[in-house]
Amino acid sequence: MRKFIDPVCGKRININKAHIVIHYQGEDYYICCPQCQSEFEKNPKKYVHKTKDK
Ligand SMILES: [Zn+2]
Numbered sequence: 001m002r003k004f005i006d007p008v009c010g011k012r013i014n015i016n017k018a019h020i021v022i023h024y025q026g027e028d029y030y031i032c033c034p035q036c037q038s039e040f041e042k043n044p045k046k047y048v049h050k051t052k053d054k
Helices: 034-042
Strands: 003-005 012-014 020-024 027-031
Touching (some): 020 034
8 A cells, every 4th residue: 555754744644544635736745634734734835845755
């Protein structure tokens, strides 16, 4: 099963257990909890690169 990284807290999350999927600038970000969601939405630019290798 594919794993995704929550860009806010850095946790690996199961796609089926993701709290929410945020679509931002053509990418999907998997968020584990409401706290991380509001954090992401406050400052998305801070987090969008965290799930990239480069
Ligand atoms: Zn999180």
